Amino acid sequence: MEKPTRAEQRRRSEEGILAAARTLFAALGYDRTTIRAVAKAAGVDAGLVMHYFGSKDELFARASELPVAELPVADADEMVEALLASLATRLDDEPVASLAVLRSMLTNEDAAARYRAAGVEQLAQISAAIPGEDAELRASLLGAIVHGVIIERYLLRLGRLSDASPEQVAELLRPVFRALAAPAEG
Amino acid sequence: MEKPTRAEQRRRSEEGILAAARTLFAALGYDRTTIRAVAKAAGVDAGLVMHYFGSKDELFARASELPVAELPVADADEMVEALLASLATRLDDEPVASLAVLRSMLTNEDAAARYRAAGVEQLAQISAAIPGEDAELRASLLGAIVHGVIIERYLLRLGRLSDASPEQVAELLRPVFRALAAPAEG
DNA sequence: GGACCCGGTCAACGTCCGTAGAATGAGCCA
DNA sequence: TGGCTCATTCTACGGACGTTGACCGGGTCC
Numbered sequence: 283m284e285k286p287t288r289a290e291q292r293r294r295s296e297e298g299i300l301a302a303a304r305t306l307f308a309a310l311g312y313d314r315t316t317i318r319a320v321a322k323a324a325g326v327d328a329g330l331v332m333h334y335f336g337s338k339d340e341l342f343a344r345a346s347e348l349p350v351a352e353l354p355v356a357d358a359d360e361m362v363e364a365l366l367a368s369l370a371t372r373l374d375d376e377p378v379a380s381l382a383v384l385r386s387m388l389t390n391e392d393a394a395a396r397y398r399a400a401g402v403e404q405l406a407q408i409s410a411a412i413p414g415e416d417a418e419l420r421a422s423l424l425g426a427i428v429h430g431v432i433i434e435r436y437l438l439r440l441g442r443l444s445d446a447s448p449e450q451v452a453e454l455l456r457p458v459f460r461a462l463a464a465p466a467e468g
Numbered sequence: 469m470e471k472p473t474r475a476e477q478r479r480r481s482e483e484g485i486l487a488a489a490r491t492l493f494a495a496l497g498y499d500r501t502t503i504r505a506v507a508k509a510a511g512v513d514a515g516l517v518m519h520y521f522g523s524k525d526e527l528f529a530r531a532s533e534l535p536v537a538e539l540p541v542a543d544a545d546e547m548v549e550a551l552l553a554s555l556a557t558r559l560d561d562e563p564v565a566s567l568a569v570l571r572s573m574l575t576n577e578d579a580a581a582r583y584r585a586a587g588v589e590q591l592a593q594i595s596a597a598i599p600g601e602d603a604e605l606r607a608s609l610l611g612a613i614v615h616g617v618i619i620e621r622y623l624l625r626l627g628r629l630s631d632a633s634p635e636q637v638a639e640l641l642r643p644v645f646r647a648l649a650a651p652a653e654g
Numbered sequence: 655g656g657a658c659c660c661g662g663t664c665a666a667c668g669t670c671c672g673t674a675g676a677a678t679g680a681g682c683c684a
Numbered sequence: 685t686g687g688c689t690c691a692t693t694c695t696a697c698g699g700a701c702g703t704t705g706a707c708c709g710g711g712t713c714c
Binding site for chain 1: 473487488495498499500517549571573575580583584587590597602604605606607608609611612613614615616617619620621622625626627628632637640641643645647648
């Protein structure tokens with residue numbers, strides 16, 4: 283048993299708290315997740331969470347930081363493929379971080395605002411890659427579909443989407459995305 | 469000023485409470501909506517809400533009863549049109565009831581269960597109308613898209629979807645829905 | 655080795671919640 | 685009119701929450 287240095291110990295505690303927070307925020311959403319529950323799950327005292335993160339809001343902010351996936355800005359076809367690949371990844375890859383934000387933003391205005399900031403950027407990338415004057419609206423629809431699929435699969439769990447393979451879903455969505463990425467006829 | 473009969477007064481109070489509850493549940497979700505706030509919005513005492521509805525859960529159940537939209541079971545094309553019409557209606561028609569459920573079901577397990585019960589029925593209608601062996605999965609995707617669009621428009625409010633006309637959205641989604649309602653090639 | 659720093663705990667606060675139950679007072683029926 | 689019913693209010697309880705500040709004890713540095 284080597285004893286960890288103090289700084290190391292602190293890092294471990296912070297990490298543990300963040301991991302517990304992510305899990306709970308994803309499972310319960312912002313409101314139902316309590317600092318006390320996070321602390322218990324991380325095996326520390328609730329006061330420590332406050333000590334490190336200052337407030338519940340701050341903790342949520344830190345726990346739900348997610349890297350903005352960079353979509354290669356290219357032509358419509360490549361963008362569709364990139365979007366499908368990104369969706370497939372999010373569908374089987376550990377979706378905890380996405381879920382924490384998605385679930386919370388629907389009831390917490392701060393979460394919504396933070397997500398919106400990241401979302402508009404990605405939306406701009408998408409709409410830049412597709413032609414047509416209503417490109418922005420069609421990009422929004424693409425985003426809405428991605429969100430809808432994730433929400434349906436993990437949060438609502440209504441139909442077969444919950445146990446379909448990501449590849450199968452991507453396969454079915456390819457013509458859909460292509461239809462939206464193509465300019466309107468006429 | 470004629471004075472209302474006692475039964476009439478009661479009916480008005482219940483109605484007012486339910487209306488206030490619907491509005492607040494839609495705006496805030498289940499957790500952030502308090503019985504006290506509902507009572508204040510309805511201009512009555514919190515105790516009265518309990519007296520009439522028994523519990524917050526019961527109140528939510530009553531406030532979020534929504535009629536199951538009957539989709540005419542027909543061929544794929546008609547189903548697509550019915551789905552588009554239903555979506556357009558939900559997009560500009562008062563979306564309060566839908567939002568109360570959608571927003572709450574993501575954090576409240578009871579709401580989720582109740583919605584699921586209604587949802588599987590509708591999903592079955594959809595998948596019955598479209599051919600192919602993966603009809604159920606494609607029906608799920610159709611449902612996911614509908615939810616995604618509503619959530620994006622009213623809850624996330626990310627992109628252009630918030631101010632697009634329901635007709636325009638329906639127009640853009642028609643080829644999408646058709647692509648999903650058609651059987652997979654091969 | 656002694657002073658300091660800091661990770662961590664503990665107990666407490668003020669608030670707000672869902673809920674219960676007693677009290678009030680006006681409408682209804684004999 | 686008198687008694688009953690019932691819509692409505694008031695007050696209070698117990699619990700959970702976010703947050704605070706005092707406190708403890710072992711690393712860390714001179």
